[in-house]
Amino acid sequence: MNLTLKVWRQANADAKGKMETYKIGEVSPDMSFLEMMDVLNEQLMVKGIDPIAFDHDCREGICGMCSMFINGEAHGPDRLVTTCQLHMRKFKNGDTITIEPFRAKAFPVIKDLTVDRSSFDRVQQAGGFVSVNTSGNTQDANAIPIDKHDADKAFDAATCIGCGACVATCKNASAMLFVSAKVSQYALLPQGKVEATDRVMNMVKQMDEEGFGNCTNTGACEVECPKGISLENIARMNREYLFASLKG
Amino acid sequence: MTVAASSIGKKVAMALSGLFLVLFLTQHFSINLLSIFSESSFNEVSHFMGNNPIVQFILQPILILGVLFHFSMGFILELQNSGSRSVKYASYKGSANASWMSRNMIYSGIVILSFLGLHFYDFWVPEMNYKYIEVLPLNPDRYFEELVHKFESPVRVGIYVLSFVFLALHLLHGFASSFQSVGVNNKYSKTIKYFTVAFSVVIPSGFIFIALFHHLNFF
Numbered sequence: 001m002n003l004t005l006k007v008w009r010q011a012n013a014d015a016k017g018k019m020e021t022y023k024i025g026e027v028s029p030d031m032s033f034l035e036m037m038d039v040l041n042e043q044l045m046v047k048g049i050d051p052i053a054f055d056h057d058c059r060e061g062i063c064g065m066c067s068m069f070i071n072g073e074a075h076g077p078d079r080l081v082t083t084c085q086l087h088m089r090k091f092k093n094g095d096t097i098t099i100e101p102f103r104a105k106a107f108p109v110i111k112d113l114t115v116d117r118s119s120f121d122r123v124q125q126a127g128g129f130v131s132v133n134t135s136g137n138t139q140d141a142n143a144i145p146i147d148k149h150d151a152d153k154a155f156d157a158a159t160c161i162g163c164g165a166c167v168a169t170c171k172n173a174s175a176m177l178f179v180s181a182k183v184s185q186y187a188l189l190p191q192g193k194v195e196a197t198d199r200v201m202n203m204v205k206q207m208d209e210e211g212f213g214n215c216t217n218t219g220a221c222e223v224e225c226p227k228g229i230s231l232e233n234i235a236r237m238n239r240e241y242l243f244a245s246l247k248g
Numbered sequence: 249m250t251v252a253a254s255s256i257g258k259k260v261a262m263a264l265s266g267l268f269l270v271l272f273l274t275q276h277f278s279i280n281l282l283s284i285f286s287e288s289s290f291n292e293v294s295h296f297m298g299n300n301p302i303v304q305f306i307l308q309p310i311l312i313l314g315v316l317f318h319f320s321m322g323f324i325l326e327l328q329n330s331g332s333r334s335v336k337y338a339s340y341k342g343s344a345n346a347s348w349m350s351r352n353m354i355y356s357g358i359v360i361l362s363f364l365g366l367h368f369y370d371f372w373v374p375e376m377n378y379k380y381i382e383v384l385p386l387n388p389d390r391y392f393e394e395l396v397h398k399f400e401s402p403v404r405v406g407i408y409v410l411s412f413v414f415l416a417l418h419l420l421h422g423f424a425s426s427f428q429s430v431g432v433n434n435k436y437s438k439t440i441k442y443f444t445v446a447f448s449v450v451i452p453s454g455f456i457f458i459a460l461f462h463h464l465n466f467f
Contacts, residue, residue, distance in 0.1 A: 006338070019338055072341030098339040105332050171342060171351055172329035174255075204254055213332030214255045214325050216353065217425040223345035235433030238256055242431060245251040 001027040001088060004096040005040065007052055010109050013116075017109065019098075029089035033076060034059060034066060036088055054113040059084040061226060064161030067168070068113055069100040074165035074224045082163060082226045102168035106175070106210045119210040120162050120178060126206035127199035128182040130191050141191060150188045157184035159227045166221035166229075172213030177221040179207045180237035181229045187240055197244040204241055258325060263429035265318040266422050270447075272311055277451050280458050287392045294391035298375060319361055326354045349421035356418040363411035370398050399462040408459045412452040419448035 002025045010017030024040050031039070034056050041051035057065040066083035070076035076086040091097060101109050106119040132138055160181035167175050183200050186192025192199070215234060222231045251257045279297065283290040297303050342351050349356070374394075378384050399405055424444040427437070 008338075017335075069337060069339075072337065072339040073344055077344070100337055100339070103333050103335055103337055105334055109335075169345060171340075171346070173332040174329075176255075204256055208255050211332060212255075213329040215259060216325070216329070216350065217421070217428050218346035218350040220342070220345040231428065232433045235428050235431045238260065238429060239431030241251075241254075241256045242260065245257075 001025075001029060001091070001093045001095075003027055003036075003091065003094070006096060006098045007113070008100045008109075009052070009112055010101075011111065013108055013110055017112075019100075027088050029087065031088045032059070032084055033068070033070070033086040033088065034084045052113060053111040055115075056084060061085045062161060064163035067102045067115060067117070067164060069102055069168055071098050074102065074169040075163075075226055079223070080226055080228055082161075082165075085226075102164050104164075104167045104173035104212065106173065106212050107164060107167060115164075117162070117164050119212075120164065120175070122210065123175065123179055123203055123206045124162075124182060127195070127202040128186070130186060131195060144190050146189060153232075154185050154188040157181040157188070157229065157233050160185075160225075160229050161227060163226060165224050165226060167212060169220045169224040170213065170215075171218060171220065172216055174215040174221070175207050175210070175212040176215040176234050176237070177225060177229055177231070179203050180233035183237045183240055184233040187236060196240060197247050200237060200240040200244050204237075258321060259429045262318065262321050262325065263426035265314050265321070266426050268314050269318060270419070270423060270426075272314070273451060277454055281454065283392060283395055284458060284461055290395070291389050291391045295386075295388040298379070298391075299386070315364065319357065322354065322357050347421060349417045350425070353418060353421060356414045359411060359414040360418060363407070363414075366404075366407060366411075370404075396462050396465070399459050402463065405459050405463045409456050412455045412459075415455075416448045416452040419452070420444065423447060 002023070005022045005024055006019050007022060008017055009020045022040060022044070024036070024043065027036050027039065034054075037052065037054055044051050055065040055067050057063040059066075061082045061084060064082070066075070068075070068083045070083065070086070075081060075083045076090065078086050078090055099113065101107075101113045101115045102117075103115075107115040107117055110116050158181070160178060162178060164178070166177035167173050170177075183203060186199060187196050217231070217234075219231055222229065252261070279290070279293050282293060371394075399408075424437075424441045427433070427440050432440070
């Protein structure tokens with residue numbers, strides 16, 4: 001396949017970026033999108049051009065590092081996949097592909113396609129945990145009976161890999177799907193209920209302070225989420241927040 | 249940050265004010281529908297609504313505040329949201345993952361707000377003038393005639409029709425979305441979505457039908 005790539009290039013966080021156009025040949029339809037980017041970078045280096053910086057780690061859809069906005073969609077045109085799981089067979093020979101970083105005020109660009117998603121870490125640190133005394137006599141979590149329905153829903157929420165596709169795709173750059181998944185995975189379990197009030201209040205407060213936008217229920221986040229996190233989690237977080245507010 | 253100023257607080261406030269306006273819309277439609285079937289009943293109910301002190305001095309101000317709140321908050325949220333992504337995408341395919349209605353609530357809202365301006369100019373301002381400025385004598389039989397007279401102009405009827413199309417688009421997203429905002433997403437959500445579609449089609453179509461009915465009957 002021969003492709004034309006329009007890629008966002010930005011030397012550093014303070015530099016003014018712009019779209020650059022590159023031609024690339026000998027792309028196999030069986031390559032992953034990141035492998036195609038590797039080939040492009042090799043070709044750029046041969047020409048003496050600075051390779052394109054992009055985030056990646058596990059390359060098997062688990063770590064949530066790859067973060068490209070491809071042809072107007074987070075992680076590209078495929079569904080329930082991260083960029084590393086997107087294959088070039090989804091494109092046609094001669095296509096022009098636009099590649100941009102995830103864009104949000106809360107995700108500033110570090111270089112080219114890499115963005116700083118530490119705002120997610122700070123939201124998580126604000127309450128996305130269960131406090132456990134490590135006394136040596138800690139109760140085995142499996143010893144607590146949990147309704148299978150709740151356990152399944154908590155597990156589904158916990159599959160969120162924090163990639164930020166929800167923020168990137170939301171027209172408001174809202175982080176509600178991510179935060180609600182983290183709130184839900186604990187709210188549904190008995191271990192998480194003890195700190196539920198503080199958790200939701202603190203995580204929402206941190207989310208707002210980070211500068212994410214407001215959710216307007218477009219549902220785009222759910223569609224683009226590589227793990228299929230449901231909007232049901234946002235409704236649960238709204239309920240949790242309202243009840244927590246009433247408790248004071 | 250207070251709960252009311254939080255992103256969820258604002259979202260819930262938008263949802264509740266929206267649901268309140270949906271209730272008002274249903275009540276308004278029911279009264280308008282009377283004008284199709286019975287001139288005297290329409291006059292009777294309109295006279296009651298226009299002269300009952302509870303409706304006039306308690307419900308009407310609440311309604312006006314509700315409308316002002318919903319629109320002001322809508323604009324504030326739009327401004328905040330557009331500021332949350334300072335550098336825009338070169339390529340953004342919104343239609344791939346969200347409906348046109350959900351992505352353009354601000355535009356359908358602006359059309360509805362403009363329509364409300366015309367509606368106030370057509371009905372509310374003359375009514376206030378009649379009752380409280382010129383203090384003209386009570387006439388329980390004037391409402392039907394005033395209504396029919398307003399729908400004489402094809403331009404006005406055209407604007408009404410267009411506005412109610414935008415109201416339908418606004419409701420198609422807003423109604424069901426309000427339930428999600430207040431935390432309702434369960435086995436009834438599918439029913440709520442079906443009801444939203446039915447409501448968003450039936451009520452605005454009904455308003456359009458009433459306007460066209462009186463316009464065509466005028467000649």
